[in-house]
Amino acid sequence: MITGKNFIGTVTSAGNNKTYSTFNPKLNKPTEWIFHEASQEEVNAAVEKAAIAFETYRNFPDRKKAEFLKAIASEIEALGNELIAVYVQESGLPEGRAIGERGRTMGQLRAFATLLEEGSWVEATLDTAKPDREPLPKVDIRKMLLPIGPIAVFGASNFPLAFSTAGGDTASALAAGCPVIVKSHPMHAGTGELVASAIALAAKKTGMPDGVFSNLNSSDSQVGQLLTMHPKVKGVGFTGSTKGGMALYQLAAERKEPIPVFAEMGSINPVVVLPSALEQKGSEWAAQYAGSIVLGAGQFCTNPGLIIGIKGEAMDGFITKLGKEIEKLEPSCMLHPNIYEGYEKGKKELSSQAKTMEVASFKGEVAPNFAGQKILTVAAKDFLDNPVLHKEVFGPFSIVVQCRDKGELLTVIQHLEGQLTGTILGTETEIKMSQDVINALVNRVGRIIFNGVPTGVEVCPSMMHGGPFPSTSDSRFTSVGTSAIRRWVRPVAFQNWPEELLPDALKTNNPLKIMRLVNGEHTKQSL
Numbered sequence: 001m002i003t004g005k006n007f008i009g010t011v012t013s014a015g016n017n018k019t020y021s022t023f024n025p026k027l028n029k030p031t032e033w034i035f036h037e038a039s040q041e042e043v044n045a046a047v048e049k050a051a052i053a054f055e056t057y058r059n060f061p062d063r064k065k066a067e068f069l070k071a072i073a074s075e076i077e078a079l080g081n082e083l084i085a086v087y088v089q090e091s092g093l094p095e096g097r098a099i100g101e102r103g104r105t106m107g108q109l110r111a112f113a114t115l116l117e118e119g120s121w122v123e124a125t126l127d128t129a130k131p132d133r134e135p136l137p138k139v140d141i142r143k144m145l146l147p148i149g150p151i152a153v154f155g156a157s158n159f160p161l162a163f164s165t166a167g168g169d170t171a172s173a174l175a176a177g178c179p180v181i182v183k184s185h186p187m188h189a190g191t192g193e194l195v196a197s198a199i200a201l202a203a204k205k206t207g208m209p210d211g212v213f214s215n216l217n218s219s220d221s222q223v224g225q226l227l228t229m230h231p232k233v234k235g236v237g238f239t240g241s242t243k244g245g246m247a248l249y250q251l252a253a254e255r256k257e258p259i260p261v262f263a264e265m266g267s268i269n270p271v272v273v274l275p276s277a278l279e280q281k282g283s284e285w286a287a288q289y290a291g292s293i294v295l296g297a298g299q300f301c302t303n304p305g306l307i308i309g310i311k312g313e314a315m316d317g318f319i320t321k322l323g324k325e326i327e328k329l330e331p332s333c334m335l336h337p338n339i340y341e342g343y344e345k346g347k348k349e350l351s352s353q354a355k356t357m358e359v360a361s362f363k364g365e366v367a368p369n370f371a372g373q374k375i376l377t378v379a380a381k382d383f384l385d386n387p388v389l390h391k392e393v394f395g396p397f398s399i400v401v402q403c404r405d406k407g408e409l410l411t412v413i414q415h416l417e418g419q420l421t422g423t424i425l426g427t428e429t430e431i432k433m434s435q436d437v438i439n440a441l442v443n444r445v446g447r448i449i450f451n452g453v454p455t456g457v458e459v460c461p462s463m464m465h466g467g468p469f470p471s472t473s474d475s476r477f478t479s480v481g482t483s484a485i486r487r488w489v490r491p492v493a494f495q496n497w498p499e500e501l502l503p504d505a506l507k508t509n510n511p512l513k514i515m516r517l518v519n520g521e522h523t524k525q526s527l
Contacts, residue, residue: 002086004035004189006042007196009049009211010204015039020219022189025092025340025369026333035189038216043226049211050150050179051232056209058147058177061504062116062512065175068206069113072166073106075198075205083194090188091160092333092369097296098161105161108168108459112175115482119514121145124505126518128527129496140496142506145489147177149234152227154248155185155192156239157335158299164188165195165215168459168479169237169262176488178235179212183227186219187336193217221247228252228261235488238263239301239479242470249473262487263473264466266392267420268305269454270444272413272437274426277451278314283321285425289398290325292453297332297371298396299339302421302454305392307400308380308412319400323360323375331362331370334395340369343395347374350399353389355382359400371395380408384415406437413440418468418475421447421454444468446475 004019005012014036021030038046057065076083087098115121122144129140151173155164162168170180184192196215203212216223221244227233228251236252238245238261245263252261277285292304307322309315334340351358355378362372373396380403383389389399403409413422422445424431424438431438431450442448446467457465457480465480466472472479477487494502504511509526516523 002033002190002193004033004193004217006036006038006046006217007200007213007215008042008046009053009214010200013042013045015042020186022090022187023336024089025336028337028368031089031190033190035217035219037219038223040226043216043223043230046181046211046214046216047150047227047230047232050181050214053179053209053211054147054149057179057212060177062119064206065177066113066116068202068208069109069116069171069174071202071206072199073109075202076102076106076166076195079194079198083191086190086194087160087188090191091335093296093335101159101161104459105166108162109166109171111459111482112171112485115485116175119505119512120516121482121485122505122514123491124514124516126506126516126527128519141493142497142502143491143493144503144505145486146492148488148490149178150232151178151180151235151237151488152224152233153180153182154224154236154238154240155182155188157185157187157339158301159239160185160188160191161195163239165192166199168484169239172482172484173235173237173488174212176485178488181214181216181227181233183216183218183224186217189217224248225251229255231255231257233259235259236261236263237479237487240265242266245473260487261473262477262479264301264420264479265470265472267301267467267471268390268392269302269419269421269423270306270308270413270416270441271304271423271425271454272409272441273307273309273315273318274424274430274434275310275312275314276427276430277425278309278318280427282314282318286318286321287325288453290322290329292455293326293375293398294329294332294373294396295455297334298373299335299394300455302457304423304454305398307398308409309400309402310406310409311402311404315402319359319377322400326360326373326375327362329362329373331366331372331396333367334369334371337369339394340371343371343393343397346391346393347395347397350389350391350393350397351376353386355379356389356399373397375400377402380404380412384412390417406434410437410440413437413444416444418471419445420465420467420471421445421449423449423452423454425451446471446478
């Protein structure tokens with residue numbers, strides 16, 4: 001049952017008279033639930049509990065933290081149809097999407113549990129002493145990754161489960177040994193409360209310290225600002241707009257003790273279409289990309305918002321086919337009236353730019369909050385001259401940029417901002433001859449895709465879901481996959497430390513039986 005209260009560790013609280021409701025975009029009316037905004041006192045209480053919990057939780061063995069993560073997944077599953085029903089009401093997304101995202105959320109939690117059970121993620125490195133080395137003795141130095149402290153996680157509007165309360169940021173931070181305070185997204189606070197109740201129950205069942213997890217309601221920026229500025233918060237995970245991410249980044253940088261903000265902020269995900277791709281299967285690519293552009297009402301951070309190719313007969317055919325395919329597809333409901341309004345504003349702004357031309361748009365009647373898709377085209381020179389055309393439009397929208405030749409195509413890529421993904425379509429033969437294009441694209445993206453679509457992010461150790469600024473605030477890290485744990489840790493070296501006082505991961509006899517780098521060699525053997 002949804003209460004509208006905040007979770008302050010194991011205690012629920014509604015100390016603020018300021019309330020708000022979530023919204024059903026499909027029915028175009030508020031939901032029945034009322035949520036209490038977290039007060040400053042409740043924010044402080046949640047952080048103080050997290051700081052105290054950290055001193056215990058950080059020292060728990062990995063297997064115990066793994067039990068906690070697996071218990072969270074089980075408790076989310078136990079919420080059953082209630083969670084799916086609330087998700088659908090608050091997001092306007094279909095039931096199948098809700099079920100799939102729930103599975104992804106549970107899978108992420110269990111993947112981090114597996115990572116902890118194996119144990120090598122701490123990157124234990126041992127360089128043993130050589131007291132007889134000349135001219136100076138070599139000291140014993142051993143290094144591993146350790147958690148940084150309480151983490152503030154901001155729920156994402158477009159993924160009520162997988163990037164929110166128990167999503168990748170929360171799962172990776174808890175796996176690292178960091179307590180988490182979630183600022184629940186106001187568009188799906190009911191979904192967030194149900195998941196928070198599952199986490200709280202899992203924490204109780206597995207003996208976690210009070211404060212290892214809290215969930216705070218918030219309809220505006222105040223709670224997020226308080227969390228980011230609190231001196232006992234040591235890191236921030238954020239998925240959302242560039243404006244929101246940069247505001248948090250700047251706040252964190254202005255603190256007396258600056259902290260890292262790992263923000264995923266936006267991307268237009270360029271697709272480079274080489275002539276060979278269009279000559280061989282231009283119609284097929286057009287149909288596939290029409291589907292990718294409108295998938296989920298275009299509300300994916302990897303939506304293909306920019307297609308770049310070289311003018312010619314094959315390109316003309318591709319654009320015509322893409323337009324016809326786009327016009328066939330039925331619009332989908334967007335997450336909230338505010339997101340719909342933002343989409344319409346962005347679509348109108350880019351469509352009004354000089355020298356752009358409409359390829360196709362959905363011309364039929366649409367229900368409230370349903371997004372009509374649109375495709376524009378523009379010459380490369382005009383695209384390069386107009387920064388407005390480089391903006392992300394969050395929704396089912398894309399621009400086709402037509403270049404005179406390969407040189408101009410290369411110039412377009414080189415002038416793009418940092419992106420999450422880049423895709424290249426073509427035959428292997430032509431791609432082998434286009435290393436300059438590949439290199440330029442690699443310089444602008446975190447993930448480069450060969451003959452595919454960018455929508456869809458596989459949750460696995462090799463995934464890189466991040467990219468050069470402004471797609472993320474730090475291109476060295478991913479927010480998807482088990483490598484996401486590296487955001488919440490720092491390396492600590494122990495020099496000439498007594499054996500019995502060393503962490504187990506660094507002890508000479510390797511009691512954890514994990515893979516370590518010992519005197520330059522990877523081994524599970526004891527010294």
